[in-house]
Amino acid sequence: MSLLRPRVVFLAAFLVALSLVAAKAALGAFVSQCNYNAPTPSPNMYRDGSVTVALVARFEGYHWGGGCWNDNDVDEGPNEPLQTVSSGGEGGDCSGLTFKVWRESLNTGDGGHYQWGKLRNVHGPYSAASFKAGDGVPNATYSKVDATVMDAFASSTHIGMIYQRSTSGADQIIEAKCEACGTNIFTRTYRADSSYGGVRRMGWTG
């Protein structure tokens, strides 16, 4: 028994090390796929289409300052250091997700529609506080009472988009919330929360 114990400990440590190496390799392989390609301008932008864009990001994780994700429903970079950009993980943060789903331009004076590839590593120039203030030509502050699907609620530190409006006061919000919670649809009461304001992406086709 005493001879077996060190071997078991060694084997366990070896397996843990192996899994860490494999996870790091998987993250490295994922990061190498991220790119800086130009977006594709699109003449139209429908709310339903943006819901589809948002759902691609669902389950793909959360990354502070990030903007690159694939579509396999696995977070390739889990448990990243909090609020650190440079580790190169998967997923967007709250404002990066909103920028991409709202198909905005890096030029804040451009209100056009730009389709960004899911693997395009782009966050965009806006933080949650910037969205809340209505910064940029495509964005405007908007009445929370009238906010509808794919409008957003923003505070100084967070933004989430309406996935499904509810009359009960608790909406279904699609958002990149935090490292532990990832990107998903959550029931939130932002509409009634005084620290949140309404934000609308202008220029919807329908």
Add this chain to the structure above:
Amino acid sequence: MDGLRPLVLCVAAAGLLFAAGCRGHPKPPARVAVGAVRVGTAARPRSAQLRACLRRYHGDIRLSAETRVVERRGRLGASLTIAVPRSPLLFGCDFVRRRTAPCGGAVGVWRRNRLNDPRLDILCADRRGHLGAAWVVPLPRARSIAVREGDRIDVYPVAGRLPVRIWTRDGVDVARSSADFDVSQLARGGRELARERLRTFVAG
């Protein structure tokens, strides 16, 4: 922000020493610009920029006599940093020169002299292109922050026991929503305490 205090001589000297190359390496002469700074409260906002900034954060900032405001004006832009007592949030407004409406801003989480992130803002631009502004947390003995851009050095005096909002033009990378700052932290007399290339990203 008219009527800002005149430049502090020791800070200018510190900047000049930094520019001259303290380690004995000959460097081309740099043009040094020392920013102006004023520390006050938001109890009676007098400047148009402060009033505009408070409007931006309407509902988020509760004004009191303890609300600290650091107003800065430099070569590339002006900024306001506002700390609200008993709130972990630090509010910032950025201005291109001679404008009273903020071109951008930032909100950071400021606890026990630690900032969650430099809170880069790249929304501001002038005729020559994009500008980036971010906070740097000064080291305990730092009296000023120097940012080098080519042959220019911008010096920002530390004030108000708050992070220092610094600017860059050359370091902005719009496609990556990022900006790099060549930062030195200077002690009294211009002694360099630390030097780093600060890489910042728009986030959160």
